[in-house]
Every structure is written in structure tokens, then in C-alpha cells.
Amino acid sequence: MSESHALKADIAADDDLVTPGRTGWQRFESTLYGAGSIVVLLLVWEIVPHLITISAGTKLFFTTPSQIGGTLWTMFATGTIWKPLGVSASGFSLGLVLAIAVGLPLGVLIGRSRTLNAMFDPFITAFNATPRLVFLPLLMLWFGLGLGSKVVIVFIGALFPILINTYEGVRNTDRVLVNVVRSFGASEWDVARLVVVPNAMPYIIAGLRLAIGRAVLGVVVAEFFGSESGLGVMMVQAAGRYQVAVVFAGLIVFAALSLAMTALVQILENRLSRWRPQHAGNE
Amino acid sequence: MSAYIQGRNVNLTFRPPNRRPVRALQNFDIDVNEGEFLSIVGPSGCGKSTFLNVLLGLAKPDSGDIMLGGKRIEGPGTDRAMVFQEFGLLPWRTVQSNVELGLELKGVATETRREVSQRLIEMVGLVGFETHYPHELSGGMKQRVGLARALATDPDVLLMDEPFAALDAQTRDLMQVELLRIWQEAKKTVLFVTHQIDEAIYLSDRVMVMTKRPGQAKKIFAIDLPRPRDYEMRVTREFNDLKLEIWNELKDEITSR
Ligand SMILES: Nc1ncnc2c1ncn2[C@@H]1O[C@H](COP(=O)(O)OP(=O)(O)OP(=O)(O)O)[C@@H](O)[C@H]1O
Ligand SMILES: [Mg+2]
Numbered sequence: 001m002s003e004s005h006a007l008k009a010d011i012a013a014d015d016d017l018v019t020p021g022r023t024g025w026q027r028f029e030s031t032l033y034g035a036g037s038i039v040v041l042l043l044v045w046e047i048v049p050h051l052i053t054i055s056a057g058t059k060l061f062f063t064t065p066s067q068i069g070g071t072l073w074t075m076f077a078t079g080t081i082w083k084p085l086g087v088s089a090s091g092f093s094l095g096l097v098l099a100i101a102v103g104l105p106l107g108v109l110i111g112r113s114r115t116l117n118a119m120f121d122p123f124i125t126a127f128n129a130t131p132r133l134v135f136l137p138l139l140m141l142w143f144g145l146g147l148g149s150k151v152v153i154v155f156i157g158a159l160f161p162i163l164i165n166t167y168e169g170v171r172n173t174d175r176v177l178v179n180v181v182r183s184f185g186a187s188e189w190d191v192a193r194l195v196v197v198p199n200a201m202p203y204i205i206a207g208l209r210l211a212i213g214r215a216v217l218g219v220v221v222a223e224f225f226g227s228e229s230g231l232g233v234m235m236v237q238a239a240g241r242y243q244v245a246v247v248f249a250g251l252i253v254f255a256a257l258s259l260a261m262t263a264l265v266q267i268l269e270n271r272l273s274r275w276r277p278q279h280a281g282n283e
Numbered sequence: 284m285s286a287y288i289q290g291r292n293v294n295l296t297f298r299p300p301n302r303r304p305v306r307a308l309q310n311f312d313i314d315v316n317e318g319e320f321l322s323i324v325g326p327s328g329c330g331k332s333t334f335l336n337v338l339l340g341l342a343k344p345d346s347g348d349i350m351l352g353g354k355r356i357e358g359p360g361t362d363r364a365m366v367f368q369e370f371g372l373l374p375w376r377t378v379q380s381n382v383e384l385g386l387e388l389k390g391v392a393t394e395t396r397r398e399v400s401q402r403l404i405e406m407v408g409l410v411g412f413e414t415h416y417p418h419e420l421s422g423g424m425k426q427r428v429g430l431a432r433a434l435a436t437d438p439d440v441l442l443m444d445e446p447f448a449a450l451d452a453q454t455r456d457l458m459q460v461e462l463l464r465i466w467q468e469a470k471k472t473v474l475f476v477t478h479q480i481d482e483a484i485y486l487s488d489r490v491m492v493m494t495k496r497p498g499q500a501k502k503i504f505a506i507d508l509p510r511p512r513d514y515e516m517r518v519t520r521e522f523n524d525l526k527l528e529i530w531n532e533l534k535d536e537i538t539s540r
Contacts, residue, residue, distance in 0.1 A: 179341050180371035183359045184385040184436065194384075198375045275375040275416040 063244040071245040072252065085253060088219050088231040091147055092257070095154025096215045103159045103211075104204065107166025108192055111173075111200075128160050132218075136225055150222045150230070157214035165207025169200025202276075205269045212261045216254060285353070286314035287472060288338065288440070293347035295333060307333040308344065309497035315474065317352075320466055322475045322483035322490045324529065326537045330498030331476045332368055335442045338474065339365050351440070361389060364438035366446040368476075370425045372417040378404065378428050379413040385436035403431035406461060408454070422449035430458070434465065441466075443475045447482065456514070459486060463512065480529050484522060485512055490529060495536045502532050 042065045049064060075081035110117050110124075135156065143149035177195045186194060197204075223232020231250045238246035290313040297305040307330040315321050323331050336342040337349055340359040349356050351363075364385065372381050380387075382400040391399075404410060407427035417425055426449045433441060447455045463486060466473055477483050483490045490504045504525065508516055516522055 176367065176369050176371045177373060179336070180367060180373070181384065181388070183339050183341060183363075183365055184388045185359050185361055186388055190388060195373065198373070201375075275377075275418070277418045 060242045061244060063248060067245040068248045068252070071243075072249045075246075075249060081249075081253070084229055084231045084234045084250075087147070087150075087227075087229045088223065088254075089257065091150035091154055091222070091230065092215050092219045094147070095151045095218060096158050096211065098151065098155045099158035099162055099211060099215070100208070102155075103162030103207075104166050107163045107204075108170050108196060108200075110163075111167045111170025112188075112192070112196065124160075124163065128164065132156055133221065136221065140226060145226055145228050150219060150227060153222045154215045154218035157218040158211035161210035161214060162204070162207045165203045165210070166200055169203030170196050172203070173199050201272050205265060205272070208265055208268075209262065212258065212265065216258050216261075220254065285350070287317035287319075287352055288313065288315035288474075289348070289350045290314075290334075290337075291348045293334070293337065293344045293349055295330070295337065295342065295344045297333075306497035308337075309499055311347070311498060312500050313491070315472060318470050318472055319489065320473045320475065320487045322477060322487040323493060324477060324480060324483050324490060324533060325493030325498060325501075326495045326533070327478075329493045329496050329536070331493060332444050334498065335365060335444050335474065335476060338440070338442055339363055361385075361436055362438055363440045363442060364433040364436050365442040366426075366429050366433045366444060368444040368448070370417075370422075370429045370449075372425055372428055372432075374417050377414045377416055378409060378420070381417070381428050382431045382435055384432055389436060399435050400431070403434055406434075407431045407458070423451060423454055426450060427454075427458070437469070439471060441471050441473045443473065445476055445478065448478070455482075462486065467511075480526050480533070481517060484508070484525050484529070485517060492529060492532045492536075501536070504529055 046065050049059075049062065054062070072081075106120075110120050132153075136153065139149050139152050139156075143152050173196050177199070178191055181191055181194050219230065220232050223230040224236055227233050231253055235247045235250035238244075238250070290311055293308050293311040293313075295306075295308040297307055299305070311330070311334065313334075323334075325331055333342060337344055338351070338356065340356050340363070373384070376384070379397075379400050382403055383396045386396045386399060401413075404413060407430055409424060409427055409431070412420065412424065417428070420428070426446060430443075430446055433443075447458055450458060459482065462473075465471065473486075475483070475486060480490075484506055487506050490506060492501045492504070493499065494501045506525065508521065
């Protein structure tokens with residue numbers, strides 16, 4: 001016992017000595033290369049239109065990074081971005097929050113109860129196998145072109161990854177742990193709270209990550225297809241007017257939104273995973 | 284007068300889906316007096332853990348009666364606690380909050396919880412590890428957390444499923460002494476499952492030998508060694524005679540497969 005401990009300690013000590021320095025440098029190096037390649041790309045994109053002559057007609061379809069940057073700057077400075085951004089963001093967050101509020105408890109219930117599982121399984125399988133875009137015309141018809149249809153579209157897209165992942169995580173619950181908390185008089189609610197949900201958390205987080213992607217997609221699709229307002233609408237209208245820089249600006253805002261949400265989930269995951277072996281070493 | 288814990292004709296068959304049913308307990312009889320220390324030894328897979336689970340109220344027998352203090356066991360209760368064979372620590376909880384699990388579910392105030400857990404963590408020798416997670420502990424340390432957790436709720440009946448199996452010999456000796464002290468001070472009834480005949484004799488008032496699966500009570504040995512027991516007893520003639528007798532009884536069950 002003491003020998004294997006000593007061995008483990010040695011390995012840990014070696015890791016401490018060597019790895020952080022190296023990973024630190026490696027991380028810096030890859031950041032450098034990553035940022036570098038982006039800068040090079042932007043530079044080339046910026047310069048090439050000045051080197052070759054493009055006909056005025058073709059020019060309509062193109063833009064440069066500086067124009068996009070300028071457009072973004074103006075949009076934020078004059079505040080014209082806030083309204084469409086606000087509409088898109090509320091559609092996104094309302095739909096996502098609803099999907100979590102429904103998908104998580106439902107996933108736990110279906111995972112824990114054989115009866116509910118049997119009842120819901122055909123619907124979930126069928127619904128999940130159907131491409132969600134098919135519902136779009138119907139949803140627009142029912143919920144109109146305002147916030148309502150957007151929220152529902154986002155909700156439907158985000159629901160299934162959360163629901164299905166939660167379900168999978170719940171099915172994977174350790175029976176011994178359930179017995180342990182039951183032996184201390186835990187109710188079914190306590191079992192869910194103390195064992196089932198924490199155990200399913202890695203699955204739920206993975207589902208959440210997928211759901212964010214689907215939610216952004218939902219917003220974009222809803223707004224491209226027909227909405228009164230929003231970033232997507234702004235992009236479609238700008239494209240109609242050959243304002244390519246505005247289209248790109250919308251694209252960048254969407255991308256930033258997704259990245260920010262993914263980063264948020266990452267923070268959440270790091271917080272919730274402190275107890276897991278693979279995370280202990282990184283802290 | 285009927286015994287404190289009384290099992291009569293307890294039968295339990297596991298019926299896993301798509302597999303052969305497994306008879307774990309068959310006409311299992313048991314009587315345990317209040318305040319008694321009873322050990323159970325038996326071949327692996329004979330139904331020892333299953334019986335403890337029945338007592339704990341987690342497993343329902345197919346037939347037979349199982350009574351505790353004159354009442355039929357219908358489910359778990361705070362009068363009983365188990366030290367689980369597989370430890371059963373919640374991996375996302377620290378040592379301290381694992382120990383406090385039962386108290387938390389009982390609704391005990393945080394301050395009292397802290398006091399109790401701190402005292403027990405000291406007792407099992409895990410001071411300094413309060414904020415560690417189970418994956419950061421050795422097998423023996425995990426087992427001691429499981430022991431502290433079971434003791435935290437101060438149950439009348441302590442069910443212990445090979446609680447010292449993962450401990451090194453020295454810690455095991457210390458824990459045995461601690462357990463005897465707690466048992467004597469708090470007047471608990473202890474059911475102790477072990478594969479170590481030495482340990483069973485050293486700790487117990489009586490030792491039950493079970494048959495191979497489906498488990499039945501085969502023979503019960505009264506251990507009339509004086510108390511308090513001490514380490515030297517293990518080398519006495521009396522002790523070793525008992526050990527041999529129990530081993531002979533057990534051997535038949537293990538070899539006749
Ligand atoms: N949940 C279960 N489903 C199906 N069979 C089970 C289940 N639990 C236990 N068994 C079976 O019941 C029998 C008794 O198991 P049990 O765990 O009570 O044995 P044990 O005496 O505690 O053994 P050990 O000394 O190895 O811990 C075993 O054959 C086992 O395979
Ligand atoms: Mg067992």
C-alpha cells in the first residue's frame with residue numbers, strides 16, 4: 001500500500017514539475033498560432049480587393065473586414081443594433097429556459113418511472129426523428145411572426161437534446177447510491193435531488209451544450225423564414241439591399257452570442273465537476 | 284418473549300429481467316436480542332448482504348416475517364443504519380457532507396451536524412480530509428467514511444456489511460476496538476457480516492454460520508469469552524478452538540459446490 005502511494009506521489013510530483021510549464025507554453029503557442037492565422041486571413045481579405053480590380057457590379061457582393069468593423073461600430077454607437085439583438089436574444093433565452101424547465105424534470109421523470117417511460121417513448125422517438133424544420137410553417141401559422149413562434153421554435157429545437165441527455169444520465173444512476181439515501185429515509189424527491197440529478201449532471205451539461213447550438217439555429221431559421229424583427233431579419237433585409245457588411249455584422253453577433261453561451265456552460269461545468277477525478281488535477 | 288429482531292421463514296428470490304431467477308434466502312430464521320453483537324459468516328454469494336438489505340427495509344422478502352422491536356419492517360427507518368459493502372459514498376460530496384447525509388435527511392440543524400460529523404471524522408481518523416472527495420481517498424479511508432456516516436444518525440441497530448474488509452490490519456484492529464467501545468457505551472444492536480472468523484469471534488456475542496446459496500442459518504455459536512475483550516485473547520486455546528469449530532462448519536459450505 002505505502003509503496004503504491006509513494007509511486008503515485010512521484011508521478012503527481014513529476015506532473016507538477018513538468019506539465020504545467022509545458023502546457024502553459026503550449027497553450028500560449030497555440031493561442032499565438034490561432035490568433036496569428038486569423039490576423040493573416042483578415043489582412044489578406046482586406047488587401048486583396050485593393051490589389052486587383054473588381055468591376056463595380058461584382059463589388060456589390062463583397063465587403064472587407066474594415067467595412068464590417070466600421071458597420072458594427074456604427075451599429076453599437078448609434079444603438080441601432082439593440083432592438084434586433086434584443087428581440088433575437090429574448091427569443092433565444094426564453095426558448096432555452098423553457099426547454100430546460102421542461103426537459104430536465106421530464107427527463108428525470110421518464111428516466112425514473114417505467115410507466116411514464118412507456119407512455120412518452122413513442123412520442124420522443126418519433127418527434128426526435130423528424131426534422132424540426134418541417135414544423136416551421138405550422139408554427140408560424142399558429143404562433144404568428146412575433147416572439148411567440150420564435151420561442152416555440154427555439155424551444156422545440158433545444159428541448160430534445162436536454163430531455164434525451166437527462167434521460168440517459170438518469171438511466172445510468174448507481175443503484176447502490178439510491179439505496180444508500182433511501183436507507184436514510186429519503187423520499188423520491190430526495191433521491192432525485194441527492195443522487196439522480198448530480199449523477200446525470202455531465203450528461204445534462206453535454207445536452208445543454210447541444211441545446212445552445214440548436215437554439216441559435218432556431219432563432220436564425222425563424223428569422224430567415226419570416227419574423228417581424230430580429231438579427232436574422234436584419235441580415236435578410238440587408239442582403240436584399242446588398243449591404244454585405246451588415247450581413248456579416250449580424251453573423252458576427254450571432255457567433256459571439258453562441259460563443260458567450262458556450263463559455264458560460266463551460267464555467268458552469270467546471271463549477272459542478274470539481275468532484276470528478278479528471279478535473280481535480282487541473283485546479 | 285420474542286427476540287428484538289426476529290426473522291421467520293424469510294424467502295427472497297431475485298428475478299432479474301431476461302435471466303434465471305436467483306434464490307438468495309430460503310426459510311431463513313434469525314433471532315437477535317436487543318443490545319446483542321451478532322456476526323454472520325457464510326460463503327460468498329450466500330445472501331448475507333441480501334438479508335441486511337431486508338432488515339434495512341430496502342429489499343422486500345417474497346414471504347416470511349421479519350420483525351424489529353415487535354413491529355414488522357415495512358421500509359427504511361432512522362432506527363437502523365448500514366455500513367455498505369460497496370461504501371456507497373456520494374462521489375460529488377466531500378467526506379464531511381457524506382458523513383452528514385443521514386443527519387441532513389433527518390433535518391438536523393447545520394451546526395449540530397458539523398459537531399457530530401467532526402467528532403466522528405476524528406474517531407475514524409480522517410481529520411484533515413473533511414473537504415476531500417471520495418475519489419481522493421484510499422479504499423480503507425472510504426470505508427471509514429461509510430462507518431462514520433452510519434454512526435452519525437445514532438441508530439439503535441447497526442448493520443455492518445464487511446465494514447473492515449478494505450482496511451489494513453492495524454487500522455482494522457483500531458476500528459474493532461472503537462466499534463466495541465461504541466457498542467458498549469451506546470447499547471446498540473449490531474449485525475456484523477464478515478469473512479474473517481477471527482474478527483467475528485473477537486467482536487461477537489454469537490456467530491451465525493450460513494449455508495451456501497440459497498442462504499439459511501446453519502449453526503449459531505455462542506462466544507462466551509469475557510468482556511471487555513482484548514487483543515491477547517486471540518492467542519488463547521479457547522479462541523482457537525472456536526475458530527476451528529466455526530471454520531469446519533463453514534468449510535463444508537464452501538467446498539461442497
Ligand atoms: N439485485 C440483484 N439482482 C439479482 N441477483 C442478485 C441481486 N443482489 C444479489 N443477487 C444475488 O443474490 C445472491 C446473494 O447475494 P448477496 O449479495 O446477498 O451475497 P453475500 O452473501 O453478501 O456475498 P458476499 O459475501 O460476496 O458479499 C448472489 O448470488 C447474487 O448474485
Ligand atoms: Mg455481501
